[in-house]
Amino acid sequence: MDPYGSIYWDAGRVRLLDQRRLPAEEIYLEITDYQEVIQAIRTLAIRGAPAIGVAAAMGAALGALAMDTDDPVQFQVRFQEICREISQARPTAVNLFWALDRMLLVAQSQEGQGVAALKERLVAEAQTLLKEDETINRHLAQAGQVLIHDGQRVITHCNTGALATGAYGTALGVLRAAWEAGKKISVWVDETRPLLQGARLTTWELGKLGIPYILIPDGAAAALMGQGKVDLAIVGADRIAANGDVANKIGTYGLAVLAHHHGIPFYVAAPLSTFDFAIPDGGHIPVEERAGEEVTHLWGQAVAPAGAPALNLAFDVTPHDLISGIITERGVARPPYSSSIKSLRRA
Numbered sequence: 001m002d003p004y005g006s007i008y009w010d011a012g013r014v015r016l017l018d019q020r021r022l023p024a025e026e027i028y029l030e031i032t033d034y035q036e037v038i039q040a041i042r043t044l045a046i047r048g049a050p051a052i053g054v055a056a057a058m059g060a061a062l063g064a065l066a067m068d069t070d071d072p073v074q075f076q077v078r079f080q081e082i083c084r085e086i087s088q089a090r091p092t093a094v095n096l097f098w099a100l101d102r103m104l105l106v107a108q109s110q111e112g113q114g115v116a117a118l119k120e121r122l123v124a125e126a127q128t129l130l131k132e133d134e135t136i137n138r139h140l141a142q143a144g145q146v147l148i149h150d151g152q153r154v155i156t157h158c159n160t161g162a163l164a165t166g167a168y169g170t171a172l173g174v175l176r177a178a179w180e181a182g183k184k185i186s187v188w189v190d191e192t193r194p195l196l197q198g199a200r201l202t203t204w205e206l207g208k209l210g211i212p213y214i215l216i217p218d219g220a221a222a223a224l225m226g227q228g229k230v231d232l233a234i235v236g237a238d239r240i241a242a243n244g245d246v247a248n249k250i251g252t253y254g255l256a257v258l259a260h261h262h263g264i265p266f267y268v269a270a271p272l273s274t275f276d277f278a279i280p281d282g283g284h285i286p287v288e289e290r291a292g293e294e295v296t297h298l299w300g301q302a303v304a305p306a307g308a309p310a311l312n313l314a315f316d317v318t319p320h321d322l323i324s325g326i327i328t329e330r331g332v333a334r335p336p337y338s339s340s341i342k343s344l345r346r347a
């Protein structure tokens with residue numbers, strides 16, 4: 001169990017740690033309305049692809065609970081509408097759509113049941129999704145930790161720990177498992193502009209886990225690699241195409257190019273729920289564009305002249321040929337990805 005969790009189901013309510021306020025304050029929001037879950041996802045109170053998936057499922061469960069019809073047919077129609085609304089929260093992390101599809105499938109498979117039984121089943125499914133995410137991440141972490149060697153200095157981007165998942169983490173979970181296996185690693189943490197998930201969240205998690213780290217501005221990675229101070233890079237993913245192209249937090253592509261230039265292994269860690277097998281390559285991944293104020297302002301304080309135009313793409317796509325391996329709960333996919341990803345899916 002983690003000393004903190006990103007999200008829980010608690011007697012008909014969703015409790016989630018408000019990540020906008022970390023590291024200054026550890027405050028849990030108590031949510032009973034699915035539209036508030038949508039807001040929480042949109043404003044990054046909860047974030048990170050697997051955590052977004054769990055939140056979407058719990059939001060759908062809240063929506064189901066609040067329905068006041070006794071007619072199962074009406075229930076199904078309204079439940080579909082609720083899931084459609086939740087699916088608009090953010091566009092890139094495929095876990096959101098994956099989790100909602102799973103909830104819809106469960107609802108459909110219960111045809112013939114009364115509304116009370118349907119509600120109970122959907123609430124149970126959302127909780128199962130959370131539990132499964134922890135198990136998956138622990139498997140993924142074990143598959144990945146063998147790639148990390150004692151004494152290595154590892155660079156990471158954004159936040160991929162327990163906060164970004166149901167529990168334990170993906171890329172950060174791999175580092176955590178390596179540390180728990182007794183390997184004395186240290187971590188270079190990219191601050192991750194503009195919303196500072198590295199500076200605010202990854203440092204907070206590494207501190208709680210007791211893993212040594214040094215926070216760096218995003219622009220410092222090249223210099224550190226050039227000085228021979230980085231042994232390996234590991235990041236998470238928001239969506240992985242069938243050919244192994246990876247969408248992740250803006251800046252990931254740059255880090256991958258740098259790692260390639262310096263001959264440093266570059267790994268991605270993600271559960272199979274982050275793969276979008278339906279899209280052939282990264283060109284098909286919808287990349288979220290967020291408000292320019294997230295770049296021109298820091299906590300309400302302007303850091304650019306008034307009216308400065310800003311482009312705020314939340315993610316970029318790293319081409320598969322820059323990736324040394326993709327670590328999943330079913331093992332590590334290696335190039336050529338089109339076939340290794342297919343085999344993992346079938347395994």
Ligand code: MRU
Nearest residue numbers: 047048049158160164236237249
């Ligand atoms: O905008 P965010 O904070 O939701 O972006 C998160 C990331 O890019 C993570 O690296 C990714 O979702 C993997 S989380 C295990």
